[in-house]
Each structure stands twice: as C-alpha cells, then as structure tokens.
Amino acid sequence: MTDRIPPEVSLRPVTRADLPFLFDLQNDPIANELSAVLPREKQAFNEHMGKVLADPTVTLRAIFASDELVGSISCFKMDGLGSVGYAVARPHWSRGIATRALALLLQEVPTRPLHARAAIHNIGSIKVLERCGFQIISRQISPPHPRFLQCEEALLTLE
Numbered sequence: 001m002t003d004r005i006p007p008e009v010s011l012r013p014v015t016r017a018d019l020p021f022l023f024d025l026q027n028d029p030i031a032n033e034l035s036a037v038l039p040r041e042k043q044a045f046n047e048h049m050g051k052v053l054a055d056p057t058v059t060l061r062a063i064f065a066s067d068e069l070v071g072s073i074s075c076f077k078m079d080g081l082g083s084v085g086y087a088v089a090r091p092h093w094s095r096g097i098a099t100r101a102l103a104l105l106l107q108e109v110p111t112r113p114l115h116a117r118a119a120i121h122n123i124g125s126i127k128v129l130e131r132c133g134f135q136i137i138s139r140q141i142s143p144p145h146p147r148f149l150q151c152e153e154a155l156l157t158l159e
Contacts, residue, residue: 006096007095009064009100009101011063026045034122038149063088083114102132121151
C-alpha cells in the first residue's frame, strides 16, 4: 500500500497564503481534544499569526509531505523558555511526518535546551518528541487557560 511508504517531508517558512489551511487545522476537534487546546476564533487567529510572522525570534515553518501542505511546526519562547510545537492534519497522522518535521526543525534551530509540553493522553505527540531526543522531566496538572484546557501534561526537554 503506497500510503504506508513514508512521504518525503520538507519545511519552508509559513506565508500568509498558508493561513487559511492553518486556521482550519487549528479547528480540528479531535486534534484539539488530544492536545487539550482551544481553537482561536478567526480574528484572534489572524491577529496572533500576524504577530508571529512579524516576530524574528519565532521560527515558524510549514510542513510539507510529498509537496502537500500538511501542518506547521515552530520554535518560540513560552514562559521564557525555548519551546517547540507542531500540528499535522489528521489524515497524515501515524506516517512519521511529525517526527521527520521535528528532526528537520532541530537541525535548523541550534537553541538548547528546548522544551515541549504534551497532554499525558496525547501518546502520539509524546512519542514524536521522545524519538527526537526529548525526555520527560516532570508531569503537572496545568490549570485552565484561555487557550488550554486543564489537563495532566508531560514537560519534556531536549538538552
């Protein structure tokens, strides 16, 4: 079956033309439940992305699998720490795309340590991070936030 063959994965800077796809991606209810994230309304999303695209300290990349836009990945400051985050469209889950995209981002971004958070029930995301060298350093109950649901999450670090 050809869909079992891992696709070629590449990254490029996100452009404004990618934003409609990325807006739809952040509205996936199953992905949001796994990530314990609340989607942004369109205006809030566009304002946030405008700031991100203008911020030279953020590395934001579009993820392509076999020349198809399938997600995004970024390195940014969160609570003063260099952090990573990513999202891949659900039809492309379990194909190694997130792992390969994170490996590519880590080659591009020399910052260490890097940090990540993942809801404990998001086993797939934790596996992606661990495959790329991140290690769970603690667990915590994260309180509710305007963008995040209360959940138990793993805090991971890449030294």
